[in-house]
Amino acid sequence: MTVAILGSRTKVLLQPGGWFLNNAGWVVGDERALLVDTQATEDRSRRLLDAVRTDTGARPLTAVLTHAHGDHANGARLVVEQGGTVLATPQTATTVHAGPHTYPMAFDCSSWGDITPPRITDTVGGPVELDLGGVRVDLLPIDGTAHTDGDLVALVREDGVLFAGDLVFAGVTPLAVSGSISGWLTALDRIADIDHAHLVPGHGPVLPAHSREVDDLRAYLEWLLDTASRPDYDHATATRDASARWAHWTEGERHAANLLVAEADLKGVPVSLIAAVGAMLTVTGGRIKLDL
Numbered sequence: 001m002t003v004a005i006l007g008s009r010t011k012v013l014l015q016p017g018g019w020f021l022n023n024a025g026w027v028v029g030d031e032r033a034l035l036v037d038t039q040a041t042e043d044r045s046r047r048l049l050d051a052v053r054t055d056t057g058a059r060p061l062t063a064v065l066t067h068a069h070g071d072h073a074n075g076a077r078l079v080v081e082q083g084g085t086v087l088a089t090p091q092t093a094t095t096v097h098a099g100p101h102t103y104p105m106a107f108d109c110s111s112w113g114d115i116t117p118p119r120i121t122d123t124v125g126g127p128v129e130l131d132l133g134g135v136r137v138d139l140l141p142i143d144g145t146a147h148t149d150g151d152l153v154a155l156v157r158e159d160g161v162l163f164a165g166d167l168v169f170a171g172v173t174p175l176a177v178s179g180s181i182s183g184w185l186t187a188l189d190r191i192a193d194i195d196h197a198h199l200v201p202g203h204g205p206v207l208p209a210h211s212r213e214v215d216d217l218r219a220y221l222e223w224l225l226d227t228a229s230r231p232d233y234d235h236a237t238a239t240r241d242a243s244a245r246w247a248h249w250t251e252g253e254r255h256a257a258n259l260l261v262a263e264a265d266l267k268g269v270p271v272s273l274i275a276a277v278g279a280m281l282t283v284t285g286g287r288i289k290l291d292l
């Protein structure tokens with residue numbers, strides 16, 4: 001378990017960044033502690049919570065979910081079982097409660113454990129400032145649909161840390177199948193307006209503010225929309241072009257799905273998840289084996 005310490009109050013559990021291997025973190029106040037996101041499997045979430053408890057002692061624990069994807073949210077019930085509370089945007093709460101979502105048509109995984117979700121009753125419909133005692137955390141829902149329809153970022157002002165959730169991927173191909181490319185670009189504008197020194201992406205290493213990685217992400221999202229709007233656009237050719245241009249990103253099969261999202265955005269319709277998953281599995285040659 002790799003834990004990065006940012007400032008005096010914030011710690012980040014860094015994972016390698018691929019499918020379902022997300023970052024999570026926690027903030028230690030004098031009176032309360034805040035966990036930002038959980039992990040994909042029961043075992044990984046239990047280990048995360050053990051580390052948080054070792055660090056925060058008997059302080060009451062609140063968890064906030066940056067969005068509903070299982071890597072970030074699958075441990076939410078464990079937080080409740082251990083006496084904590086879980087916060088999320090209303091959209092995220094609804095999606096999480098309808099799960100767990102393991103997408104067996106896309107993934108071959110036998111290590112989820114018990115990831116039954118909780119009913120999240122404390123929702124964040126607008127900006128909220130949490131006072132943990134000696135440190136405050138701003139929970140900032142993102143308007144509209146970006147990575148998902150219920151994204152939220154968390155800012156620890158005292159430490160200059162911005163937890164961006166999956167609005168930022170670093171070194172890993174972004175995944176847009178639950179979102180909107182144009183909405184995601186708007187969300188990046190919002191993030192750029194938030195004063196911070198360290199940005200914790202949903203996947204990948206901690207970044208400085210105004211990083212090259214975020215510029216690269218923006219260029220990619222703009223390229224998706226620009227490419228899919230060209231008269232001579234061809235999905236297979238564009239998928240190969242993206243894989244060549246962003247060869248430094250892992251999970252390159254996501255380009256095939258992201259281009260379908262861009263096509264749907266341009267038509268003003270939702271993307272077909274079945275088509276998006278099918279496009280990725282064409283690249284991978286079958287279901288994606290997860291060793292979590």
Ligand SMILES: [Zn+2]
Nearest residue numbers: 067069147166
């Ligand atoms: Zn996600």
